[in-house]
Amino acid sequence: MKLTRITLWHVPLTSHETYNMADAKTCDTVTTTVLRLATDTGLSGWGEVCPIPHYLPAYADGVVPAVTELARILLGASPIGPENLMERLNTHLPGHDYAKSAIDTALWDLTAQAAKLPLYALLGRRAVPDMPLYHSITCIAPDDMAQIARDAFAQGMRQFQV
Structure with missing residues (x-):
């Protein structure tokens, strides 16, 4: 199984009212990025990252450029056993963990599908x-x-x- 395509969607999530945070920071819309990793077998893995402005050290508009930079490592690679591929991504582009989290989730999704297991079973068990x-x-x-x-x-x- 090889990764053949990366698709990204930016989805603005607008709250019904402005959210007020400490230090007079506000937020009424966050941008979530949904990622799909497609394979040559027809399976697709899904991930998402939704950085909250002013709250976490992540930048929503940085997800697409980071994933674009990582595409040369991802495309053609096997998604099975995500640790090795994630290490290659970390070597190629240090940091940007928030952007890589969507990739990591999608790789685990694909690994579970290939094993014909629900993801929670692959990771150990359903805790609750x-x-x-x-x-x-x-x-x-x-x-x-x-x-x-x-x-x-x-x-x-x-x-x-x-």
Whole structure:
């Protein structure tokens, strides 16, 4: 199996309201990048990276140039056993882990498909039956934040980030 094509999509995710962070930083739209690695066998692996502005050391507009630079290493390579290929990518382009995370995810997706296993089984086991979600509360007046938490709790949320 060889990688034959890389496809990237930029998808703007606009919130229904502006999210307020510490230090008066705000965010109303984040750009997620969805990546597909296609193979000569017809299998495709999928990955995604969604850097949040002002929050993580990642730059959404840097994903495409980084993946474009890495394409010469990826195309024609075997996706099976991602560690070796990821090491080659790290040698070719140090850093930019955020951009490489989408590639890594897609390679593991392909490896699991080739093994005819769900990815969680390939990685060891399913640790919990359901993945708990959390509600991230915007930084506004404390009473308003508390109301957001109460409303989310009433809708079933049990984990919160402030």
